[in-house]
Amino acid sequence: MGTVTRLKKKYSGPNHPWEAVRIEEERIFKKEYGFKNKKEIWKSTSKVRKIKSQAKKLIASTTEQSKKEEILLIEKLVKLGVLKEGGTLDNILEIGQKNLFNRRLQSLVLTKGLARTSKQARQMITHGHITINGRKTNIPSYLVPVKEEGSIKYSPNSAFNDKEHPERNIGKKEIMPTKKVEAPETKEEQPQEVAS
Numbered sequence: 001m002g003t004v005t006r007l008k009k010k011y012s013g014p015n016h017p018w019e020a021v022r023i024e025e026e027r028i029f030k031k032e033y034g035f036k037n038k039k040e041i042w043k044s045t046s047k048v049r050k051i052k053s054q055a056k057k058l059i060a061s062t063t064e065q066s067k068k069e070e071i072l073l074i075e076k077l078v079k080l081g082v083l084k085e086g087g088t089l090d091n092i093l094e095i096g097q098k099n100l101f102n103r104r105l106q107s108l109v110l111t112k113g114l115a116r117t118s119k120q121a122r123q124m125i126t127h128g129h130i131t132i133n134g135r136k137t138n139i140p141s142y143l144v145p146v147k148e149e150g151s152i153k154y155s156p157n158s159a160f161n162d163k164e165h166p167e168r169n170i171g172k173k174e175i176m177p178t179k180k181v182e183a184p185e186t187k188e189e190q191p192q193e194v195a196s
Contacts (some may be wrong), residue, residue: 005085011039011046030162032112033101034118040141051077055092081146108139108152114160116170129158 014022017181019038028040035041051073058070070089077083083091101107106121109130115121124130125140133151144152154160160168 003138011043013039013042013050029097029101033104034106034122034140036122036140040098043141044104047102048095048097051095052093055089059089077149079145080143081149100143103143104140105132105137105142105144105152108144108149112152113156114152116167119165124160129155129160130147133153 006105008122026041028039030038052071054069058066058073073092074083074087076085077092077095078085081097081103102111105125106118109115109121109124110118110138114130115124122140126138128136128138130137131151131153132148136155159165162168
């Protein structure tokens with residue numbers, strides 16, 4: 001049997017646990033993008049940090065290998081839709097967290113109108129209702145390449161394919177006018193005069 005090595009974290013959390021500005025920013029991201037927990041935010045932040053540090057190293061280097069790596073890095077980011085066509089290493093340094101958040105499958109399902117809220121989008125993905133290029137994907141944090149963005153659909157055997165599904169018609173249903181029900185009038189008994 002081989003050696004069992006401990007798996008290393010592929011992300012790093014915040015340097016200080018109690019920073020009011022960062023905590024408030026994370027709370028807003030969590031609500032807006034429907035993250036399950038703050039660890040998902042930290043993972044995306046670490047990806048952005050790694051991309052930027054790689055770009056900084058390539059800017060400083062002048063070897064042939066660094067030029068090849070620069071082309072590959074730019075191509076990769078253009079395919080992901082994080083960087084525009086014809087971008088440079090300087091443009092990579094301007095990439096922020098939101099650029100990656102918007103490329104997540106969960107965000108794209110919401111923007112395409114397949115779900116009403118980001119939490120519903122997450123639930124649809126994890127329950128197998130969403131496919132990309134005809135294959136089920138149950139990872140909400142999957143970074144969708146630009147060429148696959150148009151192929152995000154409901155799974156063929158999903159109940160959401162039915163246009164009459166209650167969740168798809170919540171905002172579309174017309175509100176039926178309610179009839180006013182009038183209460184029956186009660187005749188007040190007036191005191192009768194007693195003849196003496």
